[in-house]
Every structure is written in structure tokens, then in C-alpha cells.
Amino acid sequence: MNQSPNKNWTPLHDQLHKTLRQRKLLPENQRILIAVSGGQDSISLTKLLLDLQSKWGWYLAIAHCDHRWRSDSEANANYVKNLATNWQLPFFLAVADRVYQSEAEARKWRYQTLSKIALESNCQYIVTGHTASDRAETLLYNLIRGSGTDGLQALTWQRPLTENSSLLLIRPLLEITRSQTGDFCQKQKIGIWEDSTNQDLRYARNRIRLELFPMLRQFNPQAELALAQTAEILSAEVDYLENETEKLLEKVTRMDIDIDNLNISELESQQVQYINRLVLREVPLALQRRVIRRILQKVLPIHPNFSHIEKLTNLIDAPNRSQTDPFPGGAIAKVRHPWILLFYIGNRE
Numbered sequence: 001m002n003q004s005p006n007k008n009w010t011p012l013h014d015q016l017h018k019t020l021r022q023r024k025l026l027p028e029n030q031r032i033l034i035a036v037s038g039g040q041d042s043i044s045l046t047k048l049l050l051d052l053q054s055k056w057g058w059y060l061a062i063a064h065c066d067h068r069w070r071s072d073s074e075a076n077a078n079y080v081k082n083l084a085t086n087w088q089l090p091f092f093l094a095v096a097d098r099v100y101q102s103e104a105e106a107r108k109w110r111y112q113t114l115s116k117i118a119l120e121s122n123c124q125y126i127v128t129g130h131t132a133s134d135r136a137e138t139l140l141y142n143l144i145r146g147s148g149t150d151g152l153q154a155l156t157w158q159r160p161l162t163e164n165s166s167l168l169l170i171r172p173l174l175e176i177t178r179s180q181t182g183d184f185c186q187k188q189k190i191g192i193w194e195d196s197t198n199q200d201l202r203y204a205r206n207r208i209r210l211e212l213f214p215m216l217r218q219f220n221p222q223a224e225l226a227l228a229q230t231a232e233i234l235s236a237e238v239d240y241l242e243n244e245t246e247k248l249l250e251k252v253t254r255m256d257i258d259i260d261n262l263n264i265s266e267l268e269s270q271q272v273q274y275i276n277r278l279v280l281r282e283v284p285l286a287l288q289r290r291v292i293r294r295i296l297q298k299v300l301p302i303h304p305n306f307s308h309i310e311k312l313t314n315l316i317d318a319p320n321r322s323q324t325d326p327f328p329g330g331a332i333a334k335v336r337h338p339w340i341l342l343f344y345i346g347n348r349e
């Protein structure tokens with residue numbers, strides 16, 4: 001890219017410009033709401049987008065959510081407000097009506113609030129400052145908790161935020177590390193609001209960042225980037241597999257074989273999910289497991305784990321009349337060639 005006349009232009013500007021162009025994340029002339037916490041990542045994102053604004057013709061605005069969690073929450077909000085004023089950007093503040101008990105609850109409120117502000121101000125995009133470092137940490141965290149490959153996708157470039165509107169959440173900094181945003185703020189002489197809870201080792205995420213990652217860097221100084229790239233590769237693979245699973249699921253559960261001769265009166269009070277073993281036998285194990293997991297998600301009262309999925313997958317090749325011991329919630333699966341019959345009580349949907 002040609003050198004910009006802006007003397008503060010940096011390689012990070014070039015990198016983001018390239019990412020936006022290649023991935024088509026934020027098209028020209030769109031209205032964009034930037035979620036700004038006041039930390040180095042979202043501040044860097046705001047400054048970078050502001051500097052790129054004239055090239056892309058965007059409308060930009062800032063939103064900050066005050067969770068009222070910390071004693072300095074209001075000062076934090078004022079800090080972001082002043083920044084918006086200095087940069088001549090419209091500013092929206094939302095203050096939580098109550099103090100949410102868990103991080104998950106607070107996050108839910110934040111995304112709902114940001115969506116509302118975006119819709120009211122006619123913005124089609126909300127952008128956040130999630131970085132490659134966040135992606136690497138999420139990947140590790142999910143890996144340790146055994147979330148399977150879907151959890152390993154770990155933060156995607158974009159996702160829809162609401163069901164009935166086209167509002168999108170975009171994370172443009174997923175190839176930029178936290179140390180890069182730190183350097184950027186320092187060199188651009190932009191102050192940041194340090195969130196004191198980021199140092200609190202009672203939070204698992206902080207321990208991963210402050211204790212685990214320094215160790216991992218001893219094995220590979222680029223550990224964060226390596227993990228973030230792995231998340232990127234897995235993300236595309238999971239998308240592909242999920243598409244295939246969706247198509248297969250329809251075939252596997254379609255009732256196009258005569259089932260009249262199956263004696264299922266023994267469990268009349270229960271519901272039955274039919275699973276076509278002949279179709280499943282023709283596909284790779286990776287897809288068998290995915291289809292089985294999707295069926296169990298619908299039927300079990302809890303999230304199916306590895307052993308639940310294996311138990312049912314094993315019936316694909318098991319002798320006729322084999323059956324499993326009960327799953328949580330009492331569901332039982334029986335083989336009645338060519339079907340697996342999964343008897344269960346109630347329905348999660």
C-alpha cells in the first residue's frame with residue numbers, strides 16, 4: 001500500500017487495512033459501532049479505524065457499557081467519553097440497571113445492550129477489540145475443558161448478533177497480538193484505562209494469560225500466534241464439517257424405511273428417535289460422531305460428553321438387538337436392524 005501522508009501511519013494500519021480488504025469484514029460506507037472498554041485493544045481498534053475512515057467512508061461511533069462492577073467504573077466510562085469527544089466521534093453510554101452476579105450474565109447484558117444501541121443508531125456492524133492473544137487463550141481454555149473441536153474454533157471473525165436483524169459482530173484484530181496493541185498505544189501516545197480485575201488471579205482467564213502463557217513462550221516465543229492460527233484453521237474445518245453434518249442428519253433421521261415390523265410397544269410412553277445405521281456406516285467416523293452428538297443434544301437433558309457419544313456411535317456396527325445402558329435422563333438406545341432406536345422421555349426443545 002502507498003505510504004499515507006499521515007505521519008502516524010504504522011505497519012499495523014497496513015495490516016488491518018489488508019485484513020479488512022481480504023476478509024471483506026467491514027464494507028465501504030457502512031455504519032459501525034465500536035465497543036470500547038477503554039483497554040489497549042479496543043482503544044487501538046478505534047484509533048486504527050479512525051485513521052482508515054477516510055479510505056473506507058465509514059460512519060463510526062463509540063459505545064461503552066458500565067457494568068458498575070468496579071469502584072472506578074464511572075471514571076472508566078468518563079475516560080472513554082473524553083476520548084470520543086477528542087476524536088469527535090458520537091458516544092453512547094449504557095449503565096447496568098443492576099450488578100450482575102456472573103461474568104456470563106454481564107456479558108449477555110453487554111451484547112444485548114450493544115445490539116440495542118446499534119439498531120437504534122442504524123449501525124449494521126458492532127466491532128470489538130478481541131485480539132489473536134484472546135483467540136489463543138480461548139482456544140487453550142476450551143481445549144483444557146474438553147470442549148471438542150467446536151470449542152477450538154475459539155472466536156470467529158464475525159457472527160450474527162440477533163436473530164431477526166442483519167446485525168453482525170466483527171472482530172477485526174484477530175491477527176494482531178496484545179503486545180502489538182500495547183506498543184501501538186505507547187507509540188501513538190494514547191493513554192489507556194487499566195482494568196484492575198485483569199490482574200486478579202482468581203479468574204481462570206487471567207491465570208492463563210499471566211501464568212500459563214509466559215511458560216508456553218519458553219517453548220515457542222510465538223506461541224500466541226501459533227495457537228491463534230490453529231484456531232483459524234480449525235474454524236474453517238469445523239464450518240465444513242458442520243455443513244456436512246447438517247445434510248447427513250436429515251438423511252439419517254428420515255423415516256423412509258418401513259418400520260411397521262419393529263416391535264416398539266414395550267416403551268410406548270416414551271418418544272423414539274430413529275437413526276439409520278446403513279447411512280451412517282457409509283460415512284467417516286468424524287461425521288458419525290458429529291451426527292450422533294447432534295441427536296444426543298436434542299434428546300439428553302445435559303450436554304452430551306465424549307463417552308455418551310462413543311456409546312451411541314458404537315451401535316452403528318453392533319449386532320442386531322444390542323442395546324446401551326441408560327443415558328442421563330433415562331434414554332436407552334436399541335439396535336433393530338437397520339435402525340438404532342433411541343427411546344427418551346420428554347424433549348429439550
Ligand SMILES: Nc1ncnc2c1ncn2[C@@H]1O[C@H](COP(=O)(O)OP(=O)(O)OP(=O)(O)O)[C@@H](O)[C@H]1O
Nearest residue numbers: 035036037041042063064065066107127128129130
Ligand atoms: N465495558 C465494555 N464496554 C464496551 N465494550 C466492551 C466492554 N468490555 C469489553 N468490551 C469489548 O469486548 C472486547 C473484549 O473484551 P474482554 O476480553 O474484556 O471481554 P470478554 O468478556 O472476555 O470477551 P467476550 O465478549 O468474547 O466474552 C473489548 O476489546 C471491547 O471491544
